[in-house]
Amino acid sequence: MLSGVSEVLSSVVEDVSEAVNRNISGSQLLHELLSAPWLRALLKIYECLMQFQRLSPSPLLPCASGLLFEVSKAHRPSAEARELYNLLSSPHVQGATIRRDEVTGDIYIARVIHGGLADRSGLLHPGDLIVEVNGNSVVGLEPEKVIQILNSSIGTILFKVIPRSTQVTSSQKPVYMRAMVDYCPLQDSSIPCPDAGMAFIRGDLLEVVDQSDALWWQARKLPCGASFAGLIPSASMLRSKHKEQWCIKTRLNVVIFSQKHESTFFPSAGFRRSFRLWRRTSYRRRRQSCTSCSPSSSALSSPYEEVALYQRLPQENHRLIILIGASGVGVNELRKRLIKLNPSTFQGPVPHTTRPIKEGEQAGREYHFVTKELFEYMFCSIFRFVEYGESKSHLYGTSIDAIDEVVKRGRMCIIDVEPPGIHLLRLRNLKPYVIFIKAPSPETLRQTRRNARIITSYAVNRAFTEEDFLELEDTSQLIEAKYKQYFDNVVVNDDLQDACMQLCSIIQQAQNEPQWIPTDMNINTESRSK
């Protein structure tokens, strides 16, 4: 009886050779195909994997080495087999880094990569002394030489190890964090093992599985692709790295925003036309000032933000929906359309103004009409304004209380703010969900806005010019580069109808499905130790 697919293949090849002997047409070709070494190797690998699945072998290392051996046997390996070979022989999968004691010359296991082979085998631990590899003494060798021996070993690798006298068993709960800065291990000369490093960009969600080292943590990117973790700098390590870079940049006189400048140049905007006009007049000044997209100082002081899954309960208030986008991209148009589409669900907050009430307006409907003194008093003491500004000598502002009012009424509050406004709205009771309205490709932008009107001054509505398009694209890219770590979702505003439908479905998900939010905004989260 045949026990595996490779044996079945051998038997089939034998039958086909008989057919070749009998000169049956096409049998020669079939014989060549079935005798290909890669096919045999592939079936062997399949059998090994099945064995892994069936037996869950422990220790894993010898069995994995067997698998590696089968892959290496393929005489002319296919691209896939080569890839598999590289994967199996990479240090991640062997899953440990080593270091040499400079005084004694001893080689130690420096760290075991979470989820890698060494970790799953349960045989190697940080601090273990490696005495021999495959019968060869490694004492006094350079770590690179030891790695070379390991990489050139095929089949079973035999370690002679003296375990560390006191084993530290790490049973850390994973902590979830959002990266607020970019990191690339290949550009970091301080990383102990660049091969084991993991690159990430702002906004990436990380599952931090090991924080036992004060300088280097181990983490996986979510949604989880890799079974093994990679090395990332700890928060304190990143803070000191960025401080260094910051100092260098400052010394070189690179224009960098301070928090103060940000709020000066991205001051405010409202929801009514006059208010938006004010926003547009400051637009060019703002763009000229925005010469850097360096992370803000808050990102530097907290390079990672701890997050937890949050599922809104039906009886809880709706999350605040914030739309962010370059001026002219269509943020206000989309917001108005959403409210028009479903006025009993969506609502904007009512801003305050010092301008006199006009005929047909109603206090508390278009605006809360207040005196200049009251506005200034509210600004300084009672309410915090998310945005404020001046137009034609009148003050306009949107207060957090106005947003709260909408939310408490059971509606979904939807607002558009300038990016720095996000920081003021990151409140536990509002749990904002931020959607970036992105400019489409240059061709689509020009095509879709052919008949659109742009507001350029207090009285003029005119067609978009080439300069408007260039400014819009520029600002859209700048906002994305600087604030992407705060975006929960992105909608490209190409076709208005499509963008509006997409927004509706994203907002439904934001309100009804589990979402990662900062832990300090999530009252249901148990506090986790860092």
Ligand SMILES: Nc1ncnc2c1ncn2[C@@H]1O[C@H](COP(=O)(O)OP(=O)(O)OP(=O)(O)O)[C@@H](O)[C@H]1O
């Ligand atoms: N996808 C689109 N296709 C065609 N026209 C669009 C699209 N999106 C927006 N527009 C039009 O572009 C113009 C500017 O849009 P909108 O007023 O919403 O800009 P905005 O992002 O709110 O900027 P601002 O705050 O400076 O007014 C409007 O005339 C709007 O109807």
